[in-house]
Amino acid sequence: MLIPLEVAICETALRLGRRGTREFHGYQLAKAVAEADEAKLLTAYGTLYRALARLEGMGLLRSRREDPLIPAREGRPGRRLYTLTALGETALEKARAEAASKAPRRARRRLAPA
Amino acid sequence: MLTFATAIVRAWTWLYTAGLDADPRDDRRAQIESDLWDQKDEATERGVAPLAMSAHILARLALGIPDDLLWRGEQLHVATAVVTVMLGDAHSRPVTFRRASGFGVSVTVHVLLVMLAVWLAPRVTSVALHGNSSATTPTILFVPPNAVVPAPAVEGRPTKALDIVPEDNLGIKLGESASTLAIPGFTFNFSKVIAHAGSLFPFVTGTRELERIAATALLPRAPTELINPFGHRGAEGGGLPKLVLSGAEFQALVDRAWARRDRWNAFVTLVPTIADHNPDEGALPDLMRAYVEQNGLQPYVENDIHDPRLWTQLGVVADHTFFIDFIGQYIARHTSTKTATELLFLLDTLIQGSYDTLTALLDVIPEVDLHWTHEANPAAFDAIMTIQQHYRAELEHRNLLTRAALRLYFDEARISVLTNLIETTPGRYRENDARFLIGSIYWRQGREAAAVGAWSGLHSVPSDRYADASAAIVDVLRARSGPNVDSARINRVLDGERGRWISFSHDRLKQFGYRFSTF
Numbered sequence: 001m002l003i004p005l006e007v008a009i010c011e012t013a014l015r016l017g018r019r020g021t022r023e024f025h026g027y028q029l030a031k032a033v034a035e036a037d038e039a040k041l042l043t044a045y046g047t048l049y050r051a052l053a054r055l056e057g058m059g060l061l062r063s064r065r066e067d068p069l070i071p072a073r074e075g076r077p078g079r080r081l082y083t084l085t086a087l088g089e090t091a092l093e094k095a096r097a098e099a100a101s102k103a104p105r106r107a108r109r110r111l112a113p114a
Numbered sequence: 115m116l117t118f119a120t121a122i123v124r125a126w127t128w129l130y131t132a133g134l135d136a137d138p139r140d141d142r143r144a145q146i147e148s149d150l151w152d153q154k155d156e157a158t159e160r161g162v163a164p165l166a167m168s169a170h171i172l173a174r175l176a177l178g179i180p181d182d183l184l185w186r187g188e189q190l191h192v193a194t195a196v197v198t199v200m201l202g203d204a205h206s207r208p209v210t211f212r213r214a215s216g217f218g219v220s221v222t223v224h225v226l227l228v229m230l231a232v233w234l235a236p237r238v239t240s241v242a243l244h245g246n247s248s249a250t251t252p253t254i255l256f257v258p259p260n261a262v263v264p265a266p267a268v269e270g271r272p273t274k275a276l277d278i279v280p281e282d283n284l285g286i287k288l289g290e291s292a293s294t295l296a297i298p299g300f301t302f303n304f305s306k307v308i309a310h311a312g313s314l315f316p317f318v319t320g321t322r323e324l325e326r327i328a329a330t331a332l333l334p335r336a337p338t339e340l341i342n343p344f345g346h347r348g349a350e351g352g353g354l355p356k357l358v359l360s361g362a363e364f365q366a367l368v369d370r371a372w373a374r375r376d377r378w379n380a381f382v383t384l385v386p387t388i389a390d391h392n393p394d395e396g397a398l399p400d401l402m403r404a405y406v407e408q409n410g411l412q413p414y415v416e417n418d419i420h421d422p423r424l425w426t427q428l429g430v431v432a433d434h435t436f437f438i439d440f441i442g443q444y445i446a447r448h449t450s451t452k453t454a455t456e457l458l459f460l461l462d463t464l465i466q467g468s469y470d471t472l473t474a475l476l477d478v479i480p481e482v483d484l485h486w487t488h489e490a491n492p493a494a495f496d497a498i499m500t501i502q503q504h505y506r507a508e509l510e511h512r513n514l515l516t517r518a519a520l521r522l523y524f525d526e527a528r529i530s531v532l533t534n535l536i537e538t539t540p541g542r543y544r545e546n547d548a549r550f551l552i553g554s555i556y557w558r559q560g561r562e563a564a565a566v567g568a569w570s571g572l573h574s575v576p577s578d579r580y581a582d583a584s585a586a587i588v589d590v591l592r593a594r595s596g597p598n599v600d601s602a603r604i605n606r607v608l609d610g611e612r613g614r615w616i617s618f619s620h621d622r623l624k625q626f627g628y629r630f631s632t633f
Contacts, residue, residue: 006123019510026145026626027152030438035517042153045123046178046307048617049145050185076155077148080141096482110618111630113411114476 002095005043005051008033010060013084024081026052052082053108060088119168120150122176125171130182138189166374257452282312285505292493299633300422302375302429304494310432311501316365317468317527318508322437323442327461356396357387364404372409374628375426378433381405381440388444393451395517395538403544407579410463413619414470417631420483426633427471435466450538458535459544462528462551470526473517473591475502476509525555550580550587553609566591566599583611 002010012032018025024032026049030042042048055061064083071078084092127146131139150171157167209576218261287310293305311320367387373380384405391398395467416423441457448454478484490496513522532548539545553568569591572584591598623629 025147025148025152030149031156031516037519041173041177044174044176044178044181045127045146045149046181046183046185048173048178049142050178050181050188054184060460077151078144079148080145088332096479098600099482111413111415112470113463114414114430 001098002091005047006055007092007095007099008036008058009051010084010088011059012097013082014087014092023081023083025081029057029082046082055080055088056093058087061092068093074094115168116154116164116171119171119175120154123150123171126175126179126182126231130186134186134189142185153511191590197576200406201628216611233354249298283308284311284500285515286311286497286500288493288497292491295421295425295487295491295494297419297421297490300425302422304425304429304497307428307501310435312504313435314396314428314431314501315468315472315505315508316435316438317465318472318505318512318514321438323439325601326442327438327445327458328530354390354392357391357401359397359401363533364401367401368404368408369625371405372622372626374412374626374633375429376431376433377409378436380409381437383441388453390496393448399452399543402453402460403579406456406460406463410460411466411615411619412623413616413630415630416633417484420478421486422633423631424474424484425487427467427474428501431468433469434468437461437464452540452543455535455539455543458531458538459547459608462531462535465531469521472505473504473520475483478502506524522559525559528555544578546575546578546584547580550578550584554611555585557608562599562601565604580611583607 004112008061012029015036016022016028016032021028027042029052030048034040035040043051052061052063056063060087063080066079066081068078073075123146127143131142153171157170176339236454260416260583288305288308293303293308295302307314313321316324327632368383371380373382376529384401387401388398393399412424438461442462444457445454473476475498477499480488480502481497484495484498489496508522509515512523515525529552532552535548536545539548549568549571553565553572556562556568569584572588574588575581580582587604590603590607594600620630
């Protein structure tokens with residue numbers, strides 16, 4: 001069973017993929033997760049990269065080091081690029097279904113004007 | 115400070131990865147280095163203050179230390195197992211020892227970093243992600259005067275707005291029988307949402323009328339005696355009779371124009387009264403003000419399921435183009451009048467509602483959140499998917515890729531409208547209220563100097579909607595001894611104003627048999 005951060009990472013990976021960004025790096029992911037949650041702080045370094053390692057270990061993400069010529073040309077450190085796997089998408093669907101069955105009446109209770 | 119923060123992160127990363135196998139060690143160090151570089155690069159580009167950036171970096175470090183330690187433990191566990199299998203039990207002791215000593219050092223550093231981050235974070239984290247707003251100023255929907263199209267000829271009453279809004283259904287086709295959604299406790303005809311699916315968010319996609327409204331700010335300002343010889347008002351409004359109503363008649367009109375869902379159809383009941391009466395004298399400006407204050411922004415809260423609130427809000431914004439066309443046409447005919455000023459306040463409320471509905475649409479995960487819609491009407495579910503994808507693409511096209519950028523964009527639209535209002539309102543009518551709102555927007559953005567600048571023009575007008583809050587803000591500004599204002603007091607004033615809105619809204623909804631969570 002996935003913990004909330006892992007679900008958030010898979011959700012974000014899926015959302016990035018739908019926008020055409022199939023591969024993403026750690027900072028990019030942290031930013032997208034924070035934006036989705038309207039959080040002020042990005043996920044902590046240790047929490048983020050441990051979760052990514054865990055998801056990769058479960059086969060839900062796969063990763064590769066980017067071509068070293070690219071960072072060299074852009075004058076920045078090299079990145080590890082992650083992709084959501086088919087297994088990851090399936091796990092996410094299961095997590096969603098589980099959340100829906102456990103809390104189909106979950107409410108955000110956010111008061112907003114319209 | 116920034117150099118210090120990044121050095122701390124590097125040192126800590128070096129420490130907790132020391133002694134590990136080369137692969138996980140180097141990989142983790144490289145990932146942190148890359149993350150730091152990206153975070154710093156973006157912060158520099160957005161003009162985030164180094165102190166804010168440093169606090170953010172240290173907070174990320176401190177909050178992640180427990181996971182760093184657990185991750186190290188996991189790596190050592192793997193390493194120990196491998197060593198034990200390959201070389202025998204004796205060779206694993208140094209690894210265990212390193213784990214123990216590393217843990218002791220880590221705890222010490224952790225405590226120090228948490229203390230530092232806790233000290234710094236409240237001072238700066240509010241700007242750490244968002245940066246200086248000027249760095250990401252969006253393209254605003256209002257256009258310069260030479261791009262403004264001529265006003266269409268309007269004959270008679272401006273109810274023509276209903277006729278000139280074209281349908282834009284994004285290619286979504288529904289049969290008449292398929293346009294009703296019935297889920298427990300909520301029945302909704304969503305044909306209006308589909309018919310105007312492509313124009314649900316006109317403040318993003320733009321309309322001709324919005325451009326025309328923006329241009330009114332460039333017209334000559336009305337003199338204080340409310341006679342504008344240069345504007346349209348003399349010709350269009352001067353000959354109209356004053357609206358005269360008893361207190362009961364006045365409130366009955368406002369109440370009749372109230373609606374939870376179909377705002378436009380309810381508002382149309384006021385249109386003949388608006389069109390046939392003097393825009394400056396008599397009760398018409400007060401009537402419009404009462405409409406905005408009593409019937410305008412309403413709170414929506416989800417109760418048990420997401421579907422009703424989202425559909426209702428989409429239904430509300432489906433009317434926005436009607437309102438905008440009406441406001442644009444009215445202002446073109448009655449520029450610099452009190453009623454035009456009230457309609458600009460109405461436009462401001464539409465922008466706020468539009469932002470909230472757009473974010474609700476973007477946030478929804480249809481497969482999870484719209485379970486009831488999917489079950490009850492798959493065509494409605496598919497329509498939401500299409501609409502959501504369409505507006506995601508629209509926002510990407512406009513480079514509004516982050517929530518912060520979107521918020522800023524809508525804030526700028528509000529500021530444009532309210533600035534327009536200040537430029538055109540006759541005799542400084544309700545100028546204070548517009549200044550109060552502009553300052554509040556800047557304050558929420560963390561732009562203290564801009565907020566103080568907007569509020570510094572406030573003066574006491576007891577009849578203003580925000581008179582009490584404005585007076586309190588003026589007191590705070592007067593009481594400051596240096597450049598800094600008492601933020602806590604300002605926040606209390608603004609929170610109090612929001613509380614008043616919630617309290618009033620509760621009573622108003624109750625009057626019509628609703629609650630925040632019923633639609």
